[in-house]
Amino acid sequence: MSPDVEVLLLGTGAADGIPNPFCRCDTCADHRDRGELRTPTSVLIDDRLLIDPGPESPRQVSRYGRDLTGLLAILAGHAHSDHLDPAILMHRSWVTQSPLEVVGPEPVVAWSRQWLDGDQSAISFRSVTAGDTVDVAGYRVTVLAANHEAFGEACCYLIEDDSASVLYATDTGLLPESTLAALAGRRADLVLLEETFGPNTDKGGRHLHLATFAETVARLRGLGVVDEGTRVVAVHLAHDNSPLAQLGAELADVGAEVLADGTLITLG
Template sequence: MEILFLGTAASEGYPNPFCSCENCQKAREEGKKSIRLRSSVLIDDNLLIDFGPDIVASANRFGKDLTKVKHILITHGHSDHLFIKNLDYRNPVFSGTFDQLDHVDLIVPNKLGSIIKERTELHKISLMSVEPFITLHINGYIVYTLKANHTSEYGETPLNFLIEKDNDWLLYGVDTGIFLPETIEFIKEKLNGKIINKVILDATMGINKKYQFHMDFEEVISTKDFFEKMGIIDNNSKVIATHFSHLHNPIHSELEKLYSTKGIITAFDGLKIK
């Protein structure tokens, strides 16, 4: 699996255009990797995780044609992860090549499907509302839905994902606090002794800022260490931190120094992981 980070910021972007704090000012000065759009990843050009308000900007920024996307996985209904209006841009009114578009599977947490149906028409989209801890087989991928330790917008159960393709395993753990015991147990069961090759972790809260439903720097490190002890990952596994808030995280160059000492990759918009 090839993973492209389309966005790596928390809800307000980084820098926040309405903020002149030290981190935002430094990010504007440093530019490049310190300029972050809202969080989303694209896998193999055909599987998209989260569909927030920056998806048009990020796709254009990296020259990506999202007509190839066949599956969209939504973690939860917060607006930085699901901007429902995006779905309209696939419709005949906006797409001049609608007839050529592939059918898309839109997989969302329970209770979120009914909200989407109320707010837009779904053309060439199959909507599936799912519970945590189920297994989906989609176009060569096996997707295991995980229960995230996070809050909801519409009463849905927020999700993370364990994805396998051709014995390549990815754990997507963004917008979650410390992993729930039942989630760890489910991951161990599905791995059945195998190792996760790539782990993407929520790092919203940054330096010395605790919050139950996101992780900070220390919790990212402790999660990596715990996964190693549990045999979920090994020394060859890539662990990547993402979803940074400007309120709690320094600019990219400083973050990179911090995380690299712990063997963790600091994500940036445009980062590709194979």
């Protein structure tokens, strides 16, 4: 990493994004009226590490004036299609055979391998599990258990180097105690924490809503992961949330913020 770390929020929405084209709720109407499109959550770090590339990630990258010619690795948390569309590997193979590593839990690796056609020796795969610490594209990545399931294991990640650290935590419900223990004392400059369901508390425990989001931020603050210098950004937002102005106020109450797709965050 350079002294400044660039974290580009390619998308901040849940699987169906906001607005959902089949919906006229207040939140979808608010986004339409303001001309804002919130696409599935994906992140690009320093143009070389792509996290959770769903089916819209190639267009997300192009929309914000970037390219993936310098990409070294893909890191995926689980094998759901909004977080990993392995077709990106096939499309990449049409123009380059430069080395690329694909990292994730075993279902991610197994699904991705199916998209290789012919000689794809330039693409390597690394299966990881909670508790691992690995080097990915020059970053130290600590693999953390998520409270989620996707044809097997789902993971969150702490991504670090000597200048900055990012906690990427989606999809997950309340973090397992093993994950909180692994994070104790490990400060993050940026926390990208899912907040899928807003005020709705009856949609299961595999995603966070406002109350469990607030509980998670409080736990992270108590462990030293979050302090006054940490930015906490809500991602994986579904239209269950309030319209933007109200959501911003709700998140501010717990020391978090909501940002638009395409926001560039500089750390370091």
